[in-house]
Amino acid sequence: MESLVWGYVYPNEAEIQWSILIVLYPYITGLVAGAFIASSLYHVFGNKEIKPVARFALLTALAFLCVAMLPLLAHLGNPLRGIEIMFTPHLTSAMSGFGYIFSFYFIVVVLEVWLAFRVDIVKTALNSRGWKELLYSALALFSYDISEKALEADEKLGKKLAIIGIPSAAFLHGYVGFIFGGIKANPWWSTPLMPIIFLMSAIVSGIALLILLYLIVIKIKKYPLNYNTLYSLAHYLWIFLIVDVVLELLEIISMKYEALEEIEIIEHLLAEKIAFTFYGIQLTMGALIPFILLLLVGVMKNRDKLKVVMVTISSVFIVIGVFAMRWNVVIGGQEISKSLAGTLTYEPVFFGQEGVLLAIIILILPLIILRVITYILPPWKDMIEENEEAVVSSE
Amino acid sequence: MQPHLKKAFTLLAIIIIAFIFVRSIAVPDSFGEYGWYRGDSVNELRNQPVEHAGSQACSDVDCHKTLYSIWSESRHKTVNCETCHGPAEKHVSNVRIMPEPANDSRDFCGLCHYKRVARPGEFPQIDPVTHGENLRCAYCHNPHKPWFV
Amino acid sequence: MKLSRRDFTKIGSKIVIGAATGPVIIDALVKKAQASESSPDGDYDWNKHYWGYVVDTTKCIGCGRCANACKRENEVPFDEPVYRTWIERYRKLKDGEMKIDSPNAGIDGFTDDIPEEEINKAFYVPKICNHCENAPCVQVCPVGATYTTNDGVILVDFEYCIGCRYCIQACPYGARYFNLEKGTADKCTWCYHRITKGLLPACVQACPVGARKFGDLKDPESIVNKILDKERINVLKPDLGTKPKVYYLGLDREVR
Numbered sequence: 001m002e003s004l005v006w007g008y009v010y011p012n013e014a015e016i017q018w019s020i021l022i023v024l025y026p027y028i029t030g031l032v033a034g035a036f037i038a039s040s041l042y043h044v045f046g047n048k049e050i051k052p053v054a055r056f057a058l059l060t061a062l063a064f065l066c067v068a069m070l071p072l073l074a075h076l077g078n079p080l081r082g083i084e085i086m087f088t089p090h091l092t093s094a095m096s097g098f099g100y101i102f103s104f105y106f107i108v109v110v111l112e113v114w115l116a117f118r119v120d121i122v123k124t125a126l127n128s129r130g131w132k133e134l135l136y137s138a139l140a141l142f143s144y145d146i147s148e149k150a151l152e153a154d155e156k157l158g159k160k161l162a163i164i165g166i167p168s169a170a171f172l173h174g175y176v177g178f179i180f181g182g183i184k185a186n187p188w189w190s191t192p193l194m195p196i197i198f199l200m201s202a203i204v205s206g207i208a209l210l211i212l213l214y215l216i217v218i219k220i221k222k223y224p225l226n227y228n229t230l231y232s233l234a235h236y237l238w239i240f241l242i243v244d245v246v247l248e249l250l251e252i253i254s255m256k257y258e259a260l261e262e263i264e265i266i267e268h269l270l271a272e273k274i275a276f277t278f279y280g281i282q283l284t285m286g287a288l289i290p291f292i293l294l295l296l297v298g299v300m301k302n303r304d305k306l307k308v309v310m311v312t313i314s315s316v317f318i319v320i321g322v323f324a325m326r327w328n329v330v331i332g333g334q335e336i337s338k339s340l341a342g343t344l345t346y347e348p349v350f351f352g353q354e355g356v357l358l359a360i361i362i363l364i365l366p367l368i369i370l371r372v373i374t375y376i377l378p379p380w381k382d383m384i385e386e387n388e389e390a391v392v393s394s395e
Numbered sequence: 396m397q398p399h400l401k402k403a404f405t406l407l408a409i410i411i412i413a414f415i416f417v418r419s420i421a422v423p424d425s426f427g428e429y430g431w432y433r434g435d436s437v438n439e440l441r442n443q444p445v446e447h448a449g450s451q452a453c454s455d456v457d458c459h460k461t462l463y464s465i466w467s468e469s470r471h472k473t474v475n476c477e478t479c480h481g482p483a484e485k486h487v488s489n490v491r492i493m494p495e496p497a498n499d500s501r502d503f504c505g506l507c508h509y510k511r512v513a514r515p516g517e518f519p520q521i522d523p524v525t526h527g528e529n530l531r532c533a534y535c536h537n538p539h540k541p542w543f544v
Numbered sequence: 545m546k547l548s549r550r551d552f553t554k555i556g557s558k559i560v561i562g563a564a565t566g567p568v569i570i571d572a573l574v575k576k577a578q579a580s581e582s583s584p585d586g587d588y589d590w591n592k593h594y595w596g597y598v599v600d601t602t603k604c605i606g607c608g609r610c611a612n613a614c615k616r617e618n619e620v621p622f623d624e625p626v627y628r629t630w631i632e633r634y635r636k637l638k639d640g641e642m643k644i645d646s647p648n649a650g651i652d653g654f655t656d657d658i659p660e661e662e663i664n665k666a667f668y669v670p671k672i673c674n675h676c677e678n679a680p681c682v683q684v685c686p687v688g689a690t691y692t693t694n695d696g697v698i699l700v701d702f703e704y705c706i707g708c709r710y711c712i713q714a715c716p717y718g719a720r721y722f723n724l725e726k727g728t729a730d731k732c733t734w735c736y737h738r739i740t741k742g743l744l745p746a747c748v749q750a751c752p753v754g755a756r757k758f759g760d761l762k763d764p765e766s767i768v769n770k771i772l773d774k775e776r777i778n779v780l781k782p783d784l785g786t787k788p789k790v791y792y793l794g795l796d797r798e799v800r
Contacts, residue, residue, distance in 0.1 A: 007644075010671075010718025011646050012627055012720065012721040076708055081705070083421075088422055089686065090687055145399055184785075337718075341800065342644075426688070441588075446616055477749070482613070513606055513633050513668050
């Protein structure tokens, strides 16, 4: 116990309050926001290359959104009272809007998924019998109108929703950053850059996740890989990565340059406590290496096999690197004492309400949910159709 | 508007109305009485039992009047009875409940009087190694009226 | 068939909206918005008081009786490292290093584990919740489970707190802790159950040297006002703009 503390920490700080679950929460909402924005690249900005994965990205966002609330709830001292945040949100609190912003975003995503898949739902409802008919009829809300006029209305609304969806995705996640950035008591958190850093890393992690899931689907289903889609995603990944890293470095540099009262303890944090996860994983593995690899992917001609490997490695590294970034913020910020005169150490436990095991389960859960959703609403034909078109057009 | 969209929005409206309805039932009545909090909690916290009665409570004629008057003129008069004797409200309200005996060990007196570098210099302090041959302090010093051996 | 169902939804939704929203929204918004001026209990008028606290660090002898009394008055778990008040010891070594510690909040006293010859100066600093006028913990509570009373005390509603611990993160002074038993945040109340009955907070009463003073800022004759009117005082971390109501005499610049 004694060795975990360096210098002087306030007596009440003996325990780290926000555990690995609170690391997961911004990580998962980040993946949601990122996946959603990736799908918007097609739905709003009309980037045709993204089309094969656009609906799949929407489902990914939905699957992760379903569990985004879980780590928070599991962490509460009184989980059953959690709903109070909806009943009596205290508006001066950065956290109070969470319930409403989350719900609003959830509605937007669900509606958008519904509109994107309505044709499929109606067709399946009309062509099946028994429980399946009932399920899909219910999903269709017992309206089977897929006339051109109806679909036009759908598309109009879908576009509107996607346009609302982008700022709400940005808001949902930028806002998570503000929960940390607005805490003046903690010098490692308190920066106005925090929301935008969170947002950029969210987009980066979401696109990287989408790439990985796309490659896995291709592998499992033995579909031909659409290189245009992959490279387009990789291109966006690279751009957002640059913005993200620039902001992260800007934060550190301005902290060091301004060298306020807290600089000593922050330098101690960076040198002794989170040196490996910050410089090693977050910056080198999660940013520098992917930056170089993705740059090479952008400039290299042909050699598709190698480029796919490089994109894959970059995505894996980024997904891990962004997790490290969340870790460094959430855990790192709590490892410095607010006395600014000491540090403490977070020791994760494996079992229990705030254990690593639960964190792993919460991370795997969205993948299972995604499997179930894609079973009900298969987005696969986009991946094949588009590819055939592409093949035809290239010939 | 297309009928299917109408249905979707109706469903949404029903959910929202149901939420507002549940909210109106679930929020405690006293919430917002004085501010953005549950007004009843103020009195709940006020009703927490008092544990330390204060020295005045010991001074009753039928209780520790003599000791109280000695103490209240001694140099230890700034030291509240319960600082050494422990919380005694339960004893005050029911004399049958005896408070725990006062700690008369050297180390307990030493909490204030052992020589410590961080203490104000003018505060009376002793070196526990050289002073008093390891006897209990009360052997020489009356804690209720110190400075008289 | 289709038509009738549509009609049904239309009529049904109108009925539901009309019947439910009107009274519910009025009830939910209007009633909850009006803050009453009255006091929660008749025998104590919280609008007539505004409490303040003075710590005279030059008097503190580090006996730890305050922290001890606090734990016993307020049923703070005695054997857990959670405290509503504590005493810090500062020792400036001759080599320039500042050693700060607070073993078990000072409840068991302090022992001199650094030889006197190596120490340049040393002193104790009692710490307690500052009951800030501009309290970050109240600001960040997402549900309204922690609040400032009209008489200036910051309380936690144990029946309402969800246990998110955001307030613990937001307090710059480390004054809050997590109560495992209740699953809520917990902190000093300035012994609200005592001061509203005319008693002193347990820590103030227990202090044998008068290093802790408590009084009513609305009463010009109170001990706190007398000190504030006469002495040069400081507060902890004034740059954070929290406006603490615990005022310090003899505060060293290295105390945070």
